[in-house]
Amino acid sequence: MKRIDINSPAKINLDLKIFEKNDHGYHNIETSFQYIDLFDHMTFEVSERGISIQSNKSFLENKDNTIYKSAKSLIHLTNSKKGINITIEKNIPVGAGLGGGSSNSASTIIALNKLWGLNLTKNKLMGIAKEIGADVPFFIHGENAYGSGIGDKLKSKLPTKDKILLIYPKINNSSSEMYHLLDIQRGDNIEKSHHKQNDFWNVFLDKNNEINEFYELISPEYNINLSGSGSCMFILYKKDNEIKEILKKIPSNWRFFFCKPLQYSPICYIK
Structure with missing residues (x-):
């Protein structure tokens, strides 16, 4: 196999509780992760040597991103002499609490393990993922999950x-x-600022x-939620007519997406 094309999915946090820091300085959390059908499109093609990234977002074409760091980690760990050309069409909003960078990292780790014939176990891949970022293990996991620890359990x-x-x-x-x-x-006071849905709400507001x-306008009529540390918010609904009124109230310079839940990440199908 020389090439893999993949949809790298976003996630939302249906709820998020933040607790004390662990011995390594990271906060412990409890959350409910949910994949959604908003994707970055990624292509991986084996090359002679080196790591090349091309994207519609220029910040991804340097070394200071999770994609490059993930590929470099695999090279260091396995002494692989192979290279990779990566292209990514970025659709998931950045800095929005949707895990786009973590998803891209996990997609890279899984794809390169296959393309380079590394045959690393899932536990080993999880270890690499944890070093890149707290949400990356969830995207390696590949199924919706309750998360605890720093998000890695x-x-x-x-x-x-x-x-x-x-709502973005x-x-x-x-x-x-x-x-x-x-x-x-x-x-x-660690109990201060606990929120019924997401502990970052008060800081964000x-x-x-x-x-x-916007929150004050919407919250009396709609159960509005925050994903991760923001900035994306979301509303769960069953029928389209339930959200007709709120669509009129979203500021015109914001963006919104109609999404559906996924049970599995597309990376589960890389075999």
Whole structure:
């Protein structure tokens, strides 16, 4: 096999609780991960040597991204002499709490394990994934899951049966900044700022006046949710007429997506 084409999926967090930091300085969490049918399109083609990335987003064409780091990790671990040409059409919003970078990383790890004939076990791939980022193990896992630890302890679960209206306010949120702001807000009281759906809500609303106004407008009538550390919000619904009114209230300069849940990630089908 010389080439693999794959849809690299986004995720949402149906809920997210943030707890104390572990001994390595990472926060422990509890969450419910859900794959959705919003994808980046990735192609991997074996080359003589080196790592080449081409994309519709220029920031992915350098070495400071999860795709390059994942490929480099596999080379260091296995002493592989092979190269790879990677193309990615980026559709998943960046800095939106949808796990796009983590998904791209997992897709890269799984694809290169196959194309380079590395034959690494899933446990080994999980170890590599954990070094790249906290959400990457979930995308290696390939099934919807409850996550604990730093997000790396996973228990498979069934998908939600609801459709998803995904609302993107075109804000690029930094996860590290959001965790820092949450720690400041809580101080010594770890129970402070716990939210019934996502513990980042209060921080997110405090730092974004436009989001706060939208939330105040929508929340009395709709159960609006936050994915990851933001900035994407979502509403679960069953029938299209349930969301007709909210579509009129989304600011015209924002984006929204009509999504469906997935049970498995497409990377499960790379054999």
